[in-house]
Amino acid sequence: MAFDYEKYIRPGKLPHIWCPGCGHGIVMKGMIRAMDTLGLEKNNTAIVSGIGCASRLPGYIDCCTLHTAHGRAAAFATGVKMAKPEMTVILVGGDGDGTAIGGNHFIHACRRNIDMTYIIMNNYIYGMTGGQFSPTTPHMHKASTTPYGNPDPSFDIAKLAIGAGATFVARGTAFHANQIDKLIVEAIQHKGFSVVEILDDCPTTYGRRNKFKSVIEMMNRLKEVAVPVKAAEKMSPEQLQGKVLTGVLYKEDKPEYCSEYQKVIERAGGGAR
Amino acid sequence: MGKKVAFLQGNEAAAHGALYAGCNFFAGYPITPSTEVAEVLSAELPKIGGKFIQMEDEIGAMAALLGGALAGSKALTSTSGPGLSLKQELIGYGCIAEIPCVIYNVMRGGPSTGMPTGPSQSDVMCAKWGTHGDHPAICLVPASVQETYEEVIRAFNLSEKYRTPVMVMPDEIVAHMRERIVFPEKGEIEIIDRKSPTVPPEQYKPYDTSFGDVPPLASFGSEYRFHVTGLNKMQDGFPTTKASVVQEEEERQVRKVEGNADDIVKFEEYLLDDAEIVVVAFGSTSRSARYAVNEARKEGIKAGMFRLITYWPFPEKQLLALAKRGVKAFITPEMNLGMTHGLVKGCTEGNAPVLGIFRVDGEPINPGQILDKMKEVK
CATH class of the missing domain: 3.40.50.920 (Rossmann fold)
Known part of the structure; x- marks a missing residue:
């Protein structure tokens, strides 16, 4: 029997706003499968986003959903989680939202190791505003504001997250649809701040400026560059040139923020009221 | 037995007023001359099981405040001029999404870094026009330590009653001077909490105006689940660009405060x-x-x-x-x-x-x- 996505979709809220060929829908489906696998209770799950194409995702999901301001998802979500630590809090958003305007909130959520899961759809571009370069647009690639090629170096989101203190960091791609839910399941189960970067495609504003002739070509590129961490162990640096590691990249157990704050409450002699 | 009295600073009184009002959540960022509020609440809130978080910046503090408030907390932040400028983006969010919270802003000189710790009264326009777009504004300006305590309580009450951010803005002199304060007894000052929904969860709309200009607000993590956005929205909380709805909603948001000026002024x-x-x-x-x-x-x-x-x-x-x-x-x-x-x-x-x-x-x-x-x- 086909998987019933509708049970987590808000009635009447589809179709979504995403362009044909955009991978965000694939990620949303993966997220729904993950939620189902974990049996997440809708009333006890908050989905929080910022601004951008990917940030429209919460509106489609039948949970407590919070579509905040540009870049602020992690900070809003921190407030929700602190107030109600028993809730499952999932953040979704894009590369510009999360690593440019929201970069500060992102790294500090990583540093606190607060128990939330951040799904970043990295399509290398500001899609909603029409294709300006983001912190993850590759060097010399074209965007509407880099007509002569992007002079900026780019962020590696996973490395950024690990460096900032996230205790679970994984990467998948919109091509490897079946892996997405598995990574998200593991991320949500992890106690601490977990980041799942999904390499995504934006045929409308990124692909056509960068010589991708079709969505299939963009998807094939994701397929070609992705190397599972296990497989990479057996490959030489030369073979790994231009490749991107996928799977669970980093995992460690460290004190979680809300639990640490609970200890503060205990040290202060307070009880929950 | 007589009432409890103390010799307190304005900022300390603000923190204690917040606790009297039922504040159980604080998110802030250090800034002179308001930091004492954060210091007092970092010690007091955990004693009652409340939450205190020092965020990475002023914007993050405002965001966490709104997140905490949506999850049912009575939330306070404290700041001063430059911080108030930074918070404006999300004060607007609080206004349009109609999230009750209190912003305590001590006025020092400006613009920009201005004259830190010098007194000023130059943030009063920022309280009304700082964030872009039309929105309701409630701003209270106490003149003594006792009044700071009481106006912080009133600010919480007004924010809960009208479901909107409320500002309390003492100047630096009021915030830092020390005076005798007489604490009210428990129950002496009425405490107002937000109107909760009474309809079954499947019928709940976060901006349902059939309950008047101030619709009931549910909490995240309760039996009600709903959508919140900073976009112009319909009564069910979902975005719309329908002209008549946007016009009506914007007018209602301002009217719920302006139309109740006699209660607030x-x-x-x-x-x-x-x-x-x-x-x-x-x-x-x-x-x-x-x-x-x-x-x-x-x-x-x-x-x-x-x-x-x-x-x-x-x-x-x-x-x-x-x-x-x-x-x-x-x-x-x-x-x-x-x-x-x-x-x-x-x-x-x-x-x-x-x-x-x-x-x-x-x-x-x-x-x-x-x-x-x-x-x-x-």
Whole structure:
């Protein structure tokens, strides 16, 4: 029997706003499968986003959903989680939202190791505003504001997250649809701040400026560059040139923020009221 | 047994007022001259199982505040001018998404970094017009330590009652001076909590105006689940660009405050019955004004004071009535370059001259300045 996505979709809220060929829908489906696998209770799950194409995702999901301001998802979500630590809090958003305007909130959520899961759809571009370069647009690639090629170096989101203190960091791609839910399941189960970067495609504003002739070509590129961490162990640096590691990249157990704050409450002699 | 008294600083009183009001969540970022609020609450909140978080920046603090409030907390942040500028983005979010919370802003000089720790009253326009777009604004301006305590409680009550961010803005003098404070008994001051939904979860709409201009607000993590956005929204909380809905919703959001101005506007009338010269003052400046009025009376000048306790909504109606009754002049002493002066001029519609005393040098306005200005009135 086909998987019933509708049970987590808000009635009447589809179709979504995403362009044909955009991978965000694939990620949303993966997220729904993950939620189902974990049996997440809708009333006890908050989905929080910022601004951008990917940030429209919460509106489609039948949970407590919070579509905040540009870049602020992690900070809003921190407030929700602190107030109600028993809730499952999932953040979704894009590369510009999360690593440019929201970069500060992102790294500090990583540093606190607060128990939330951040799904970043990295399509290398500001899609909603029409294709300006983001912190993850590759060097010399074209965007509407880099007509002569992007002079900026780019962020590696996973490395950024690990460096900032996230205790679970994984990467998948919109091509490897079946892996997405598995990574998200593991991320949500992890106690601490977990980041799942999904390499995504934006045929409308990124692909056509960068010589991708079709969505299939963009998807094939994701397929070609992705190397599972296990497989990479057996490959030489030369073979790994231009490749991107996928799977669970980093995992460690460290004190979680809300639990640490609970200890503060205990040290202060307070009880929950 | 008598009431509990203490010798407290304005900022400390604000923190204790918040606790009396039921505050159980604080998110902030360090900034002089308001940090004492955070320091007190970092110690007090955990004692009652409340949450305190120091965020990475002012914007993050405002965001966490709104997140905490949506999850059912009564939430406070404290800041000062530069922080208030940064928070404006999300104050607008709080207004459009209609999330109750309190922003305590101590006024120091500006613009920009200005004169940290010097007193000022120059954030009052920022309280109303700082964030973009039309929105409701409630701003309270206490003049003593006792009043700071009480106005913080009132701010929580108003934010819960009208489901909107409320600002309390003492100037730095009020925030840092120490005075005797008498604590109210438990139950002595009414505490208002937000209206919760009574409909079954499947019928809940977060902006359901069939319950009036202030719709009931559920909490995240309760039996109700709903969508919140900073986009113009419909009654069910989902975005819309439908012209008639956007117009109606924007007007309602402003109306719920402006239309209840009589409930929100609070002021003190000091010796106004026969006053020919009316000083319109607030915060620490009103303390100099009171002294000046008393001195003037000794010299036979019929002076009085209209003291603003609510700054926004501005008491336009009351000041116009005074102007029409017949007043020789209004005097607006303030630690800015004429923000209140312009408002008083506007709402008194030319019925009486309005003389300004403006000071932005980090020094308080002294009674002598006000007395001298009274003597200029012919």
